[in-house]
Amino acid sequence: MIEVKNVTKKFGSTLSLDNVSLTFEKNDYIALMGPNGAGKTTLIRLILGYYHPNVGEVLIDGLSPIKDRLKVLEHISFVPQLPPPIKLSLEELISYVCASAHIEKETIFHFAKEMELDLIPNLSKSFFKLSGGMKQKMLIAISLAKKSEIIIYDEPTANLDPKARDNFYRLLKENENGKISLFVSHRLDEIKDIVNRQIYMDLGKVLSDEKI
Amino acid sequence: MKNLSLIAYLDLRESIRARWFLVYSFVFGGLIALFFIAGVTESQVMGFSGLSRLLLMYIQVTIVILPIFILITTVRSISGDRDNHILEYMLSFPISLKQYYWGKIIGRFATVFLPVFFAMILALVIGVLKGAKIPWDILFLYCGLLFSLSSAFLGIAFFISSVVKSSEVALGLSFFVWIFLLAFIDIALISLMMQNRLSEELIISISLLNPMEIFRVAAISLFDPELTVMGPVAFYILDNIPQVVFVLFAIFYPIILGLGFAWLGFSIFSKTDLV
Numbered sequence: 001m002i003e004v005k006n007v008t009k010k011f012g013s014t015l016s017l018d019n020v021s022l023t024f025e026k027n028d029y030i031a032l033m034g035p036n037g038a039g040k041t042t043l044i045r046l047i048l049g050y051y052h053p054n055v056g057e058v059l060i061d062g063l064s065p066i067k068d069r070l071k072v073l074e075h076i077s078f079v080p081q082l083p084p085p086i087k088l089s090l091e092e093l094i095s096y097v098c099a100s101a102h103i104e105k106e107t108i109f110h111f112a113k114e115m116e117l118d119l120i121p122n123l124s125k126s127f128f129k130l131s132g133g134m135k136q137k138m139l140i141a142i143s144l145a146k147k148s149e150i151i152i153y154d155e156p157t158a159n160l161d162p163k164a165r166d167n168f169y170r171l172l173k174e175n176e177n178g179k180i181s182l183f184v185s186h187r188l189d190e191i192k193d194i195v196n197r198q199i200y201m202d203l204g205k206v207l208s209d210e211k212i
Numbered sequence: 213m214k215n216l217s218l219i220a221y222l223d224l225r226e227s228i229r230a231r232w233f234l235v236y237s238f239v240f241g242g243l244i245a246l247f248f249i250a251g252v253t254e255s256q257v258m259g260f261s262g263l264s265r266l267l268l269m270y271i272q273v274t275i276v277i278l279p280i281f282i283l284i285t286t287v288r289s290i291s292g293d294r295d296n297h298i299l300e301y302m303l304s305f306p307i308s309l310k311q312y313y314w315g316k317i318i319g320r321f322a323t324v325f326l327p328v329f330f331a332m333i334l335a336l337v338i339g340v341l342k343g344a345k346i347p348w349d350i351l352f353l354y355c356g357l358l359f360s361l362s363s364a365f366l367g368i369a370f371f372i373s374s375v376v377k378s379s380e381v382a383l384g385l386s387f388f389v390w391i392f393l394l395a396f397i398d399i400a401l402i403s404l405m406m407q408n409r410l411s412e413e414l415i416i417s418i419s420l421l422n423p424m425e426i427f428r429v430a431a432i433s434l435f436d437p438e439l440t441v442m443g444p445v446a447f448y449i450l451d452n453i454p455q456v457v458f459v460l461f462a463i464f465y466p467i468i469l470g471l472g473f474a475w476l477g478f479s480i481f482s483k484t485d486l487v
Binding site: 045048049050051052069070071072073074076077078080082083084085086087088092095096097099100101126139 | 214215218219222225226229230296297298300301302303304305306307308309484485486487
């Protein structure tokens, strides 16, 4: 369970989150929506333990993502909106992921195959030299291989072609049972089939939170 | 421990593939080759000859370019990863901040130290092939000094990288630190000395806080203190402090300084917003 309790986050004089309280439970598949600057990324980064809230607290299964970082992150998968320009080769990236998250290399290969990403010929290539779609598929494969209880996707299909999107949604459906899935998106129509809750944010506040 | 070594290894691999590493290695290896081609080992100026002269010249060039090389290549290590969202992704895995930060430092230390070290080994090998006498005492001293200078500037670079959120600002700050330690402190202290505002002992003590000054003086500490090439400050220090004590200070102080800055950087890195 994710509990966001009266969280306020400021950057200098800019208020990014204003006294936000939310609770996410198992089998909540959430579309987190809102315009740029609404506070969506700040909320995600607080859940991941990157930011220290000015007021309030965030708890993941009763644990602080800052103080109990390792325990909390064992249960979270995250895919950013834009794949970062990681200079490691795919092989090195896989070894980092496997060592830190204690997952089997074969599981990543399995989900990469499901996403129609052929890893073998690309293993020695730098991650940042792959095409946008390949990078996104790789990050999705890693996130699914982690088999986390919480998955956070920030515009996960932005770089994917229609077929890859279909594969992604199919894999999510197959693997999301009993989890918390948080999707940041600007287009509800794209994810409406895989979410059951919609949260709309603007100017650091939650404007609406409804089941769909 | 396994994650620490993995991060160090991955950082090392990543650095070795980078273009800056090729330039960096080429500069130091090329310096040695250039000295041999220019016949530095055959010439004799102010009492220095053979490999001793070559190593002294190498170390005097190194003192200027090694710190800035370390600063500009390392200072973007954390801040650059933060800028381009690499840190956001890599730290979404359950890896401790301690392992990530110190693993990066170890990997980067190997990257910056090994080329300068191997350039000295290259000088040694070419010198042996040419039948030159090997000055072992100078060689060991310079290895120690390069190790400690690398530690000091690596620590400072990681501190800047952790404190500053933007890699552009971090780069600017690293240039300032370099020029400040290279010239500004000396100019300020000479100015104070000429005006007799502070005692000579205090001015020399302040100059000894500067790792570059220590490196400069320690590099010539094995030579005859009567040689004019040393300059008044080096002469004063070596005349007042026993040689062994000064050499030990010159090796351990920059290491401690580097570790102190690196630890301070980690403390800030782990207690503030990560991205």
